[in-house]
Amino acid sequence: MSRTALTNVRVFDGAGLTQPRTVVIDGATIGEDPAGAETVDGGGGVLLPGLIDAHVHLDSRGNLEQLARHGVTTALDMASFSASLLASLRDQPGLTDIRSAGLPAIGPGGMHARMPGMSAEAVVTDPGQAKDFVAARVAAGSDYLKIVLEAPGRGGPELPAARALTAAAHEAGLLVVAHATSAGAYTMALDAGADVLTHAPLGAPITADDVARAGVVAPTLIMMKGVSATAGRPQLYEGAKTSVTALYRAGVPILAGTDANNEPGVPTAVPHGASMHDELELLVGAGLSTVDALRAATVLPAKHFGLDDRGTVRPGLRADLVLLDGDPVADITATRAITRVWCAGIEVTDPAGR
Numbered sequence: 001m002s003r004t005a006l007t008n009v010r011v012f013d014g015a016g017l018t019q020p021r022t023v024v025i026d027g028a029t030i031g032e033d034p035a036g037a038e039t040v041d042g043g044g045g046v047l048l049p050g051l052i053d054a055h056v057h058l059d060s061r062g063n064l065e066q067l068a069r070h071g072v073t074t075a076l077d078m079a080s081f082s083a084s085l086l087a088s089l090r091d092q093p094g095l096t097d098i099r100s101a102g103l104p105a106i107g108p109g110g111m112h113a114r115m116p117g118m119s120a121e122a123v124v125t126d127p128g129q130a131k132d133f134v135a136a137r138v139a140a141g142s143d144y145l146k147i148v149l150e151a152p153g154r155g156g157p158e159l160p161a162a163r164a165l166t167a168a169a170h171e172a173g174l175l176v177v178a179h180a181t182s183a184g185a186y187t188m189a190l191d192a193g194a195d196v197l198t199h200a201p202l203g204a205p206i207t208a209d210d211v212a213r214a215g216v217v218a219p220t221l222i223m224m225k226g227v228s229a230t231a232g233r234p235q236l237y238e239g240a241k242t243s244v245t246a247l248y249r250a251g252v253p254i255l256a257g258t259d260a261n262n263e264p265g266v267p268t269a270v271p272h273g274a275s276m277h278d279e280l281e282l283l284v285g286a287g288l289s290t291v292d293a294l295r296a297a298t299v300l301p302a303k304h305f306g307l308d309d310r311g312t313v314r315p316g317l318r319a320d321l322v323l324l325d326g327d328p329v330a331d332i333t334a335t336r337a338i339t340r341v342w343c344a345g346i347e348v349t350d351p352a353g354r
Contacts, residue, residue: 002027002345005034009042009323011313012049014299016291017329023047025319028344032315045339046327048294049313050074050320052301053276054218055198055257058089058098063260063272067096069352070273071335073320073343074310076257076301078177078198079104083140094346097320099305101146101177102137105165107156124157127164134168144305145169146177147194151184162192175305181224186210196304198257200224200240211246216304218257219244221282222275226268244286253304254288256280256297273352277336280328290332319345325353 004025010017020042024031031037050073056063058077067075077100080086086100105124124133137145147165150156157165166176170193178194180186183204189197190213200206200219221240228237248254258275276297283293302311310318321342326334338353 003031003037005037005039006042006047006321006323007034007039008044009047010044010327011047012294012298012329014291014295014312017046017327020044023313023321024315025321025342025345028319028346030313030315030317030319030321042323043325046324046329046334047313048322048324048328048335049298049311050318050322050341050343051276051297051335052076052256052307052311053258053260053297054196054255054301054305055220055259056272057259057261057263058100059085059262061089061092061095063262064089064092064095064098066271066273067260068094068273068341068343068348069338069350070276071322071338071341071351072096072273072276073322073341074098074301074307075272076305077101078146078179078257078259086141094343094348096343097318099143099307100141101144102140102142104146104148104179105133105157105161106148107150107158107161124161124165127160130161130164130168134165134172134174138172138174142174144175144177146179147189147192148179149185149188149192149194151182152188154182154184156185156188159188159191162188162194166193183207183210186214190214196255199259200243202228202236203239205239205243205246208246211243211250211252214247214250214252216253216255216300217244217247218255218301219247219283219286220257220259220279221286222278223259223268223270225282226270230268241282241286244283244288248287248292253300254283254292254296255301255304256283256293277333280332280335284332290329293332294328294335 178189
């Protein structure tokens with residue numbers, strides 16, 4: 001088992017940067033004793049926990065390679081139509097570790113019902129379907145449930161079905177993630193009891209009442225900005241940005257998610273890996289401090305998705321690490337200055353910042 005001592009690194013500890021110190025990589029985990037380890041001088045650089053993208057869509061091993069090169073060592077897939085694909089992408093040494101919702105629950109209308117490859121099994125319209133749908137997701141290995149909600153009457157599952165799906169998922173021990181791209185969908189998601197809301201509404205911001213009762217939000221600002229630009233209505237993005245500002249000021253946990261995808265029929269393509277750095281910059285632009293933007297991509301997604309073995313740099317946790325030649329607390333764009341990346345202790349050979 002290889003051991004490496006990274007000396008002279010300033011560690012992001014969730015509150016700021018430490019004084020220069022040594023971090024030991026002991027196999028797949030972070031160790032404590034540097035004795036006998038190969039020494040690597042970090043040159044005073046900043047060491048982050050591996051970044052966690054809280055919203056991606058995976059279609060190939062190449063996605064994992066791109067994510068890892070850009071310092072994203074964990075990716076939370078928010079819909080996949082192929083159980084065999086997911087099985088092939090799990091537990092790949094030296095690459096980004098994944099979790100997935102598998103097949104999402106959708107309604108009979110809306111964009112998702114028209115996406116190529118979407119299974120008819122995904123359509124849930126009756127509360128009586130909920131338990132069987134969730135049981136099938138558990139059997140297929142889903143790590144959480146994804147429900148694609150629209151405003152009432154706009155083609156997604158209606159509130160009774162959404163509530164039944166949420167209740168069945170919680171009974172099965174699954175977290176519920178709700179897709180919501182409009183203020184009306186946000187209200188429905190919160191009424192249904194979803195744990196995590198993903199996206200920020202375009203156009204009209206979230207209502208003050210919904211801000212006050214929101215739980216955890218992954219706004220995917222890079223996707224919302226792209227959709228606005230594709231539609232030729234960049235002003236729509238301002239509504240999404242306004243919502244994030246209000247949520248953050250209200251103390252709602254904000255997670256960094258990009259909606260990275262290569263899927264046909266999606267309004268805008270978002271690249272895997274590189275888009276995480278765009279998302280962090282947009283979160284800061286929406287009012288997050290640089291420290292809270294970094295927390296949005298490290299400790300907070302680990303906490304809210306139950307990933308207790310990662311998200312911080314601490315002995316005993318996974319050696320998912322990103323070394324930077326720059327200070328992202330002073331300037332969030334420094335997350336792009338990647339010099340080295342480790343996924344569970346295995347170094348990525350071609351990091352994007354080099």
